[in-house]
Amino acid sequence: MELIRGLHNLRDKHRGCVATIGNFDGVHLGHQKVLQQVKQKAAEMGLPSVVIIFEPQPREFFAGSDAPPRLTRFDEKVRLLRDQGIDRVLCLTFNARLRSMSAQAFVDELLLNGLHVRHFVVGDDFRFGCDRTGDYAMLEATGAAHDFSVENTHTYLINEQRVSSTLVRETLMRGDFELAEQLLGRPYRVTGRVQHGNKLGRQLGVPTANVRMHRFRCPLQGVYTVRARFCGHDLEAICNVGVRPTINGRLPVLEVHLFDWDQDLYGQLMQVEFLHFLRPEKRFDGLDALKTQIFSDIETARLWFADSTGQNSLAEVN
The missing domain is CATH 3.40.50.620 (HUPs)
Incomplete structure (x- = not known):
């Protein structure tokens, strides 16, 4: 083309x-x-x-x-x-x-x-x-x-509604990723290169890949379970989309924490597929409270993936 x-x-x-x-x-x-x-x-x-x-x-x-x-x-x-x-x-x-x-x-x-x-x-x-x-x-x-x-x-x-960008946007903001996939004909994904951030996640014991968004404003905001794809890898992950109010951030960023991964990703092109909404972004009273919430989010996300995989396996058996 x-x-x-x-x-x-x-x-x-x-x-x-x-x-x-x-x-x-x-x-x-x-x-x-x-x-x-x-x-x-x-x-x-x-x-x-x-x-x-x-x-x-x-x-x-x-x-x-x-x-x-x-x-x-x-x-x-x-x-x-x-x-x-x-x-x-x-x-x-x-x-x-x-x-x-x-x-x-x-x-x-x-x-x-x-x-x-x-x-x-x-x-x-x-x-x-x-x-x-x-x-x-x-x-x-x-x-x-x-x-x-x-x-x-x-x-x-679809469902007697005209498929439009506005409808897709509203559906995503509600966290209805199943309907969004029907409207798009594919899962909703954001793609960008991993860039250097402020390394705060690493300091908290939760290293993240910061996906470069340039001037792009994602229609989503909050914490989500996602799948991250890059260089042939397809990994379960959790991500935050937002301005990081606890550290007084201003520009929206997409930060992805990959489960069971500790290798350098800088410069890699990463595709982030959104699966499930966990919670809205919010300000915490200091980094200790933020760290506690992040580990809680990770545990919730791992349980969601385990339940999702179990349901899929059961469906295949039946």
Whole structure:
């Protein structure tokens, strides 16, 4: 799959495609339904499939830190789109220029001159351009005049609810990882490289792998049982996502304590799969109280894994 960063990097070879546009945060089953439409039409027309995304996402540009937390980091999103079999991803920088671009200029620069779109898959509630003046009807009229067709996206329902990034986010925040997996089509995971931290966990006798999050705000906060995957290893673990209020932390971090592991992990790419919510993050009266709680959390997590494994084994026997 080819990643194209910005309109200025479009070349003649990129002209002529079947495209769709959106945030695609999480690349959940609703998104995957849209991607299937795009790929099917692209195959019929003998053209490449293209997904247009934004960085930052528009709501992040307008709302800053008040925007909803992302389900996936940019690199994870691109990897998930690649895994869906998309040929190209065009990432547009959402800035003041793009925000002030008129709907007609958006169509001219992006769809006509930039990509020379032959078929465009988009929701009938899609709005674009300055003050959201562009709509589905405008796209249909433009397509009729410039020889490209427009197709409405298909809605995907689970339990009579429309699958959306908002629904996935709310489900995760409730700690319902089983439903989240149904909505995503996979377990919820966060991936990042292990970086150096303040070594506080090691001082407390509980060394942790600090997974780098950059500007990513995870929709989860608290203590969880997780599975950590890296370099062929698949280990039971416990993690904390939050700002670490006991030590007056400010930026959210993801700290993972691996059971029965004591080797160096710095620089390793780690995938953290969330399984079960244990408790919310809270401030403790000093490091001794924090240490006591951490060891209690570890014992609770080990018991959860033991019960979970036992249930799975019993199911297999029956």
